[in-house]
Amino acid sequence: MTSDKFQSCIQACQECAVMCNQCMDACLSEDDVKMMAACIRLDRDCANICFTAVEFMSSNSQFSAQICELCAQICEACGAECAKHEADHCKRCAEACRRCAKECRSMASMAA
Secondary structure (H helix, E strand, O other): OOHHHHHHHHHHHHHHHHHHHHHHHHHOOOOOHHHHHHHHHHHHHHHHHHHHHHHHHHOOOOOHHHHHHHHHHHHHHHHHHHHOOOOHHHHHHHHHHHHHHHHHHHHHHHHO
């Protein structure tokens, strides 16, 4: 499988990572930052695994499917946490996480 076949997953991961970083930054500006701690941590983890997944897919790594499966799990956790909050940035992040999880699961099943 070439990286061209990964393109929609790569794009979803890039968009999710950027959205998670933006959400994390916005959460740090909230009045009650402590209440946002879990969201901030998951945003960080999700952005990191999404960027890692992009690196693995773009280099045609034999471990892309496994990384994308883990990425889907982290995206789902991050999306679920973000969905708990009313802030618009959290809602947008939750949606990006759900899209990315779906793309990663699809890619992982194709590559397996």
